[in-house]
Amino acid sequence: MAVAIRQLTYAQAINEALREEMRRDPRVILMGEDVAGGAGKEHPEAEDSWGGVLGVTKGLVKEFGRERVLDTPITEAGFIGAAVGAAATGLRPVAELMFVDFFGVCWDMIFDQGAKLRYMFGGKARCPMVIRTMIGAGMGAAGQHSGCHYSVFTHMPGIKTVVPSTPADAKGLLSAAIRDDDLVVVFENKMLYSMTGEVPEGEYVIPLGQADVKREGADVTIVAISRMVHQALAAAEALEQQGISAEVIDPRTLSPLDEETILNSVAKTHRLVIVDEDNPRCSVATDIAALAADRAFTELDAPIKLVTAPHTPVPFSPPLEQFYIPSPERIVETITALMG
Amino acid sequence: MAVAIRQLTYAQAINEALREEMRRDPRVILMGEDVAGGAGKEHPEAEDSWGGVLGVTKGLVKEFGRERVLDTPITEAGFIGAAVGAAATGLRPVAELMFVDFFGVCWDMIFDQGAKLRYMFGGKARCPMVIRTMIGAGMGAAGQHSGCHYSVFTHMPGIKTVVPSTPADAKGLLSAAIRDDDLVVVFENKMLYSMTGEVPEGEYVIPLGQADVKREGADVTIVAISRMVHQALAAAEALEQQGISAEVIDPRTLSPLDEETILNSVAKTHRLVIVDEDNPRCSVATDIAALAADRAFTELDAPIKLVTAPHTPVPFSPPLEQFYIPSPERIVETITALMG
Amino acid sequence: MASKATKQAAATSAQALDKARLLHMYEQMTTIRQFEERASKEFASGKVPGFVHLYAGEEAVAVGVCAHLTDDDYITSHHRGHGHCIAKGVEVDSMVAELLGRETGACRGKGGSMHIADVDKGMLGANGIVGGGFPLATGAALTAKHNKRGQVAVCFFGDGAANQGTFHESLNLAGIWKLPVVFVAENNGYAESTPVTYHMSCRDIADRAAGYNMPGVTVDGLDVFAVYEAAGEAIARARRGEGPSLVECKTYRYYGHFEGDPLTYRTKQEVDSFRARDPIQKLRQSMLARGMATAEELGTIDRNVADRIDDAWRLAQEAPLPAPEETLTDVYVSYR
Amino acid sequence: MASKATKQAAATSAQALDKARLLHMYEQMTTIRQFEERASKEFASGKVPGFVHLYAGEEAVAVGVCAHLTDDDYITSHHRGHGHCIAKGVEVDSMVAELLGRETGACRGKGGSMHIADVDKGMLGANGIVGGGFPLATGAALTAKHNKRGQVAVCFFGDGAANQGTFHESLNLAGIWKLPVVFVAENNGYAESTPVTYHMSCRDIADRAAGYNMPGVTVDGLDVFAVYEAAGEAIARARRGEGPSLVECKTYRYYGHFEGDPLTYRTKQEVDSFRARDPIQKLRQSMLARGMATAEELGTIDRNVADRIDDAWRLAQEAPLPAPEETLTDVYVSYR
Numbered sequence A, B: 001m002a003v004a005i006r007q008l009t010y011a012q013a014i015n016e017a018l019r020e021e022m023r024r025d026p027r028v029i030l031m032g033e034d035v036a037g038g039a040g041k042e043h044p045e046a047e048d049s050w051g052g053v054l055g056v057t058k059g060l061v062k063e064f065g066r067e068r069v070l071d072t073p074i075t076e077a078g079f080i081g082a083a084v085g086a087a088a089t090g091l092r093p094v095a096e097l098m099f100v101d102f103f104g105v106c107w108d109m110i111f112d113q114g115a116k117l118r119y120m121f122g123g124k125a126r127c128p129m130v131i132r133t134m135i136g137a138g139m140g141a142a143g144q145h146s147g148c149h150y151s152v153f154t155h156m157p158g159i160k161t162v163v164p165s166t167p168a169d170a171k172g173l174l175s176a177a178i179r180d181d182d183l184v185v186v187f188e189n190k191m192l193y194s195m196t197g198e199v200p201e202g203e204y205v206i207p208l209g210q211a212d213v214k215r216e217g218a219d220v221t222i223v224a225i226s227r228m229v230h231q232a233l234a235a236a237e238a239l240e241q242q243g244i245s246a247e248v249i250d251p252r253t254l255s256p257l258d259e260e261t262i263l264n265s266v267a268k269t270h271r272l273v274i275v276d277e278d279n280p281r282c283s284v285a286t287d288i289a290a291l292a293a294d295r296a297f298t299e300l301d302a303p304i305k306l307v308t309a310p311h312t313p314v315p316f317s318p319p320l321e322q323f324y325i326p327s328p329e330r331i332v333e334t335i336t337a338l339m340g
Numbered sequence C, D: 001m002a003s004k005a006t007k008q009a010a011a012t013s014a015q016a017l018d019k020a021r022l023l024h025m026y027e028q029m030t031t032i033r034q035f036e037e038r039a040s041k042e043f044a045s046g047k048v049p050g051f052v053h054l055y056a057g058e059e060a061v062a063v064g065v066c067a068h069l070t071d072d073d074y075i076t077s078h079h080r081g082h083g084h085c086i087a088k089g090v091e092v093d094s095m096v097a098e099l100l101g102r103e104t105g106a107c108r109g110k111g112g113s114m115h116i117a118d119v120d121k122g123m124l125g126a127n128g129i130v131g132g133g134f135p136l137a138t139g140a141a142l143t144a145k146h147n148k149r150g151q152v153a154v155c156f157f158g159d160g161a162a163n164q165g166t167f168h169e170s171l172n173l174a175g176i177w178k179l180p181v182v183f184v185a186e187n188n189g190y191a192e193s194t195p196v197t198y199h200m201s202c203r204d205i206a207d208r209a210a211g212y213n214m215p216g217v218t219v220d221g222l223d224v225f226a227v228y229e230a231a232g233e234a235i236a237r238a239r240r241g242e243g244p245s246l247v248e249c250k251t252y253r254y255y256g257h258f259e260g261d262p263l264t265y266r267t268k269q270e271v272d273s274f275r276a277r278d279p280i281q282k283l284r285q286s287m288l289a290r291g292m293a294t295a296e297e298l299g300t301i302d303r304n305v306a307d308r309i310d311d312a313w314r315l316a317q318e319a320p321l322p323a324p325e326e327t328l329t330d331v332y333v334s335y336r
Ligand SMILES: Cc1ncc(C[n+]2csc(CCOP(=O)(O)OP(=O)(O)O)c2C)c(N)n1
Pocket: A033, A074, A076, A098, A102, A105, C079, C080, C128, C129, C130, C131, C157, C158, C159, C160, C161, C162, C188, C190, C191, C192, C257
């Protein structure tokens, strides 16, 4: 387990997890577009000139070399599919899908090949790989660079989905994902990269399938995902002024989902609000609502409320984008209405 | 409106809708793999030798020629994307995605291009196209030819989703889809193609967004999708013997969803069971459950129950495949437990 | 169509370009250059949200190709789309307003730099997905073929896009259906920080044309006349119903991949060697040398363009932002 | 590795094939043929659920290529995969049991004909997605390169698959990374009912190799020696670390696209003309002519194969079906 503690950014925590896991297991390789940068260029600055589009993997090529940090062409179906083939034959690839929105060009390789081969082969194969990908609105990146889409991945059998909301969770969950023997997709929220927090030094893993109660409360349970955990915590602060005590649960992984922690909280508070930045139809928000409407029905004193993005693509213009993202204010309004 | 009535199969009803719509609008074209068959072959039998892998489009090339019935290479991203480009410039393509499972190789063109261009262009473009695709387990087609996946399409803004369960619905809904100015995906259940039913002669449309109460009842509301409508009706018969009166609602379209019809039924029966062949996480089943858990909460006397496929790919072996598909027996058990 | 007829006539010889057309091309290239230089400044000052990819240095490609097109023809673009918009006649005012997310923007503020479009002008959109434009252009060409009035579609794409599956699928489809589409490669040597010499398995993108049994040529993309002639032949061929072509233009981007790119993957010498062959200066010299224009005339154009761009930025900054509720419109033509 | 060494030595010359190897190849081709003929009969009798795509007629390709491989090498297959399985050494018993969805099947009944796999034998699976195998084989080759013990990966694919984007992306990736992978095209003239002359924009699939700067050859896929030699060179090259190759084999399928295909898109004359050049008869004649085997020896092989296949069907039909609850296992290695 971990010893000393320091402040790291979410991006640094991810970089550290990759470095530690690559040190402990030579089968772990990185693949992706410009994960190193400047491939094939001679002059020194070219080496490691990008480290990913936002610099998250910077420095890794210096330590592990280009045999283990592979810059790829723009060919997601090709290299994510290659990661599947490599995983099925003994490597443990960590492939970077730059923005999750690009899953449309390589989706077959993820849901239909990597996620299914073990099942279709009767349990006689495995696909130990990780896909790291960026999610989230708020940067003005518009309609094809701002989605969340983890609901679609969570829907699909054979995939595990991870949504870290803090630097410490990011490191421990990514390490667990890399050591996992199944296909795990880790959704990194681009709006959190610069967020700092305490991160234990040295190797540690946070088991997949364990939710974290980010704040204890008695009157209402708020289940919030990824960046929405922070919106929910801000709302909980504001609600406290009104004398409403909100519990904030961060599932941390969506598949598998820690149902018990959610159901136990609802049994305590008797009210449930789900905050999710993904689109609302057939989503993780509805998934958790359906769970409670079945298995916590008798505990519920009020309707289950969802605070989500609308059924629209992500708009570009700042005032529209802000309207799109669930805000602490909307959470507060929803909950005050629910309690009143 | 329609006049005479005859018995047609679900497949014949679809073929008739295509024929009528192609007659009334020269901008309507068909594209897909072997939708005619034998392209470029000289001998007479080669012409129209397939009409689609299961013969649903047979005969159309004879009437409309190869300029309007286009056999494509195996290049889904290429031809579905071409359908998007053609729709944005004035044609009204009906593209066939042979099995919905293949959406993984062309998903970007569907959810990220066709479904979003109108929004991203500020409402100054439209994408009037239809994708016809085959869904459903039961034929032993195994892990990559038996999925439903309409939950994923319904999740995505900019797409309309249609799930006909009878020949008459198939004709009227497909006709409406072809006349619609947005991107509509029509999910045809391969297990229903040979089912016969009464179908009005002549052109008619069933507006998208109107559910159909397939059976009236007083004690419990069953919302069932596509082929599951027939499983639900069989269960309702059996329940009647036990003195339980079940109402069976067929949403017919999932996006838009006729929320009122569902909520009104729950307000009458006070119990809700959703039957869905799609995988259970982040699905249409959870979507409808979340709708009721919010807007019909005070009407509900019992937990909302879901009878769905498991969180697994579709297995090949017949006893496994039968276990995978929700059966009338499972519906009956669930409801008797719920009432008891 | 009249104007198109003229353009077809002129298609194959740059010599045949009269003074008016040359001045127009010079003005378009200058407009693109100044548009991008201003955008870079404004981005640095923090005024422009999101990602911005600048086309400066590549002007000869968009302008040399679009000189053969009318509003009735189609183009698809990509993330680096400002130059294609201007060359296809999209209003600079609406473009700046879109960069700033204003109600008056080409996409009413919903798209931004990476999604600027103007369907009425035949500009079917920039695209956030590398390789996204290939099938769309192929589909537009299918419409063109159905319309039977000699329209063409042009797909602009980068060297990095040449490795996407959609490149292959679309060139094959266009090939077997003999569609009136021209695939114009803008090979600027890099996909983000990755050199084409690393990311592509063949030397020239045009080497791939043979696999689709279509003509493929590689030209100097810094020479607007070379681009004009090669594109003219390909477009005329498409209009004649003889099928698709692949035209590769070797070019260079002056700015980073996007604004904010540290640019450590290329050397100052490399950048200087390309700036020394600047496509606008090249056109300028040739016009002056051939007496097609005077320094005064060109100077006037430069100033007018500068004024137009100043006006566009002033207007855009005065223009209203869309109301937040606008987030909910334009998803469907009709819903329920 | 010993056996691999031998195979490498023999790689480039079919003449160098000794009697034992020739008899083995004859036996494998005969096994594939009889396996498929029996499967066709049993399907007609209603015993086999789902879709079944038969490989009869194409035996020379799988056998000629896999003669150069060991269990330590990898192959990816497609929907028409029975021949590849047999040539790569998958047990016929486990294959028949899989067709019937039995617990004893290669995939314990969960995969069926379109997903037969045997990872221990380096057979990475048939595939229900046309073009699905390209990236998987490329990834297996990446593992092979990392393992540094001279393994190779072979990707079998059809003419129809040559138009999928994954073909392009994988050949480019294998090209730039110089991966030890050989792409073997089985051009049987049709994708379902659609002729290759319609669906592909170039004449030969091998025409596309130049776009990836890799060797591309087209050989007679009905001649096991021609396939053996071409594949041998490509595989030896890959083992030497010199990168990927594309080998196109022109072949023909005797049965329909799948069992139940009306087959109206091809004429009897066409089918007869190919059956007249049957690959197994061709091998048989050459062995007899060159005195490499007697009719008796070959007859014995034919009978033994027939017995093995009878046994396989008997065993499979006696084998238990999986318990329904097995539906819920094998989705993950561990979950929660
Ligand atoms: C499918 C997809 N993958 C990756 C990206 C991220 N990306 C945006 S532009 C770009 C480089 C494109 O290079 P090229 O095609 O040469 O065009 P250039 O930027 O040089 O003009 C990349 C990798 C994307 N937008 N879409």
